Amino acid sequence: MSNLNGKAGVSPARGKLGILIPGLGAVATTLIAGVAAVRKGAPSGPDGKPSQPFGSLTQMGHIRLGKRTDNRYPKIKDFVPLADLNDIVFGGWDLYEDNVYEAASKARVLEQPLLDSVKDELEAIQPMKAVFDRSYVTNLDGKNVKTGASKWDLAQQVIADIEAFRKATGVDRLVVLWCGSTEKYIEAVDVHQTIESFEQGLRENHSLIAPSMIYAYAAVSQGIPFVNGAPNLTCDIPAMVALAKKTETPIAGKDFKTGxxxxxxxxxxxxxxxxxxxxxxxxxxxxxxxxxxxxxxxxxxxxxxxxxxxxxxxxxxxxxxxxxxxxxxxxxxxxxxxxxxxxxxxxxxxxxxxxxxxxxxxxxxxxCRDSILAAPVALDLALFSDLAKRAGMYGIQEWLSFYLKSPQTAPGLHPDNDIFRQLIKLQNTLRHIMGEDLITHLGLDYYQELAEIL
Missing domain, CATH: 3.30.360.10 (Dihydrodipicolinate Reductase; domain 2)
Structure with a gap:
């Protein structure tokens, strides 16, 4: 189905939004610490000015509405009902036991004085045990990992984690954002084709069901939007697309477009x-x-x-x-x-x-600074995925291709990697959601009107 089909209207962003992240490494900790710094107005950089969410279209970008002569250019966050940064609660999973402050300090992306200014907020985020299969990421190994009788059992544990986080934090809505490592290359096979074959594969510990797919299944089966920020085969399998339609859940992928x-x-x-x-x-x-x-x-x-x-x-x-x-x-x-x-x-x-x-x-x-470029991309994808859910948009969200290296599309549909056309698609989708006229940039009406006057 088209990503623009669904229920009419868009619900307001009431309450708190939980962003749960598998993989609390450099990108995730830079995102979390950055949001904390912006909320607190913590000084950043050599000039000591308050931290700003530069690079984030949802926070800094404007959108044109109507004709150029109407001079309507609101900020995107003032045009569509996005979750406020003050209403975001972070959590996540990682195979290492470091809390977010410790992980961010080791990642050495942000300067230590900035991290120290939001230390309490970061230390409070302790990673849940991760779903990990070393055969998919050979160069990593950690002890903070789940064990279970089957991959189905691991998926149920992730679902339980999500519900425990929801109850503990009181969040009203959730998004799951994969920021984990790149898994080994695999291609779709029979186990990935239908919901039934995938669930059977979970129960039988099928070797070609990757950890990222387990997180995607856990989220989408519960109606929680899922975004894949790595190039893995994850939510771009027929089974996950079908599940997203069944549960009316937005999905997007893959691979953050950065340097x-x-x-x-x-x-x-x-x-x-x-x-x-x-x-x-x-x-x-x-x-x-x-x-x-x-x-x-x-x-x-x-x-x-x-x-x-x-x-x-x-x-x-x-x-x-x-x-x-x-x-x-x-x-x-x-x-x-x-x-x-x-x-x-x-x-x-x-x-x-x-x-x-x-x-x-x-x-x-x-x-470039990889995580500095990726953090605002991750933030925007989470906020826009939550918006899509509240607007009744489900299945593949191709309008979010603007942020992704390898955009997920409907079967047989050629992906559009032209960033300028991607931006037009994104902006027109926002206009569509809010009932504004779409903009073609044709511009002939200005000159036709002028000709009539002359």
Whole structure:
């Protein structure tokens, strides 16, 4: 079904929103500490100004309503009924026992004085025992893990965790946001095809049911929106899509769009729009955090590689433009380099050609901070997923592709990775939810009106 179908209207964001996160690592702790710092007005950065949620469209972005001449540009958070940052309660699971303050300190993304200013809030968040299968993440091992007779039993334990969190915190609504590590590459098989086959696979401990799928099942079976922030095969299997429709639950995935891929989805549409050819695009990264360590294993890197490789093909469409992109050579490398920690450095070499086939090159050196880019993406996905639930929108939420490297779409539907078209889709979805006119950017009416006057 279309992600815009469902019940009419949108319920207000009353009460508190619980955001439960499997994987309380660098991204999750940066998100949680950042929200705490913004709520408290804690000083951040060398200028000592109060912390601001920069990079978050829900908090900082504006949206145009009506004609340009109407001059209506409210902030998105003032236009649609989103959960307020003061009404968010965080919790989560992790295979390590560190509370969020300890985990954030070890991640070394945010400066220690900032973390110390919100220490009490962070220390209060202790991870629940995680569902973990080392065969999916070979380079990690922890002791804070669940045990059970079957994967079905583990799913029931996660459901019990969710209910215990709901009762303990008094939250009114929930979202589950996967921020865990990239799991090894697998493809969908028979066990993933129907709700019945998947549930049977849980009971029989099927080897191709990954931990992330257990969390997704636990959330979606209870009608709780689920977002996959990693490139794993998780909620993009037929069984989970069917379950989301059955329980009327929004799902979205996959893989937070942050550093190098963000640059690709900005630059590639510009090259394609100007009909400039691309012969080669070489991308390499160095990264030293836990994510980099996990991706140092070839099985996990393969999952990330597939997610990143599809972006250019989806944007440039060599099937439609063989003379421009038919011979494109696209290469991606990620190298684990501990000294850089969370500060990812990426290099891109792009060989392009223009008029009469004359060649040119573009070089990009992006020294980014992976979790700083990912945290606001995670926040927006959680808030928008909660909005979708309250608006009666369920199933695949393709309008959230703006935030994702490998957008989940309906079967047979070509994904759109052009970030500018993705933004238009997102904004028009918000207008649709609130009963405002959609905007096509055609603009002819201004000139037709002028002609009539003249």
């Amino acid at each position: 190098q891929t963000l640059m690709k989805t900005i630059l590639a549409p510009g090259l394609q729009a100007r009909a400039l050819g691309v012969r080669g695009w070489f991308s390499t990264n160095i990264l030293g955090n836990r994510d980099g360590y996990v991706l140092d294993h070839p099985d996990n890197f393969r999952t990330k590689e597939v997610s990143k490789l599809g972006v250019l093909e989806d944007i440039l469409r060599p099937d439609l433009h063989p003379e421009l992109y038919g011979d494109l050579y696209h290469k991606i490398r990620i190298n684990y380099y501990p000294p850089h920690g969370d500060n990812k450095e990426s290099w891109d070499n792009i060989d392009i050609f223009g008029w009469l086939g004359y060649t040119m090159q573009i070089k990009i050196n992006f020294l």
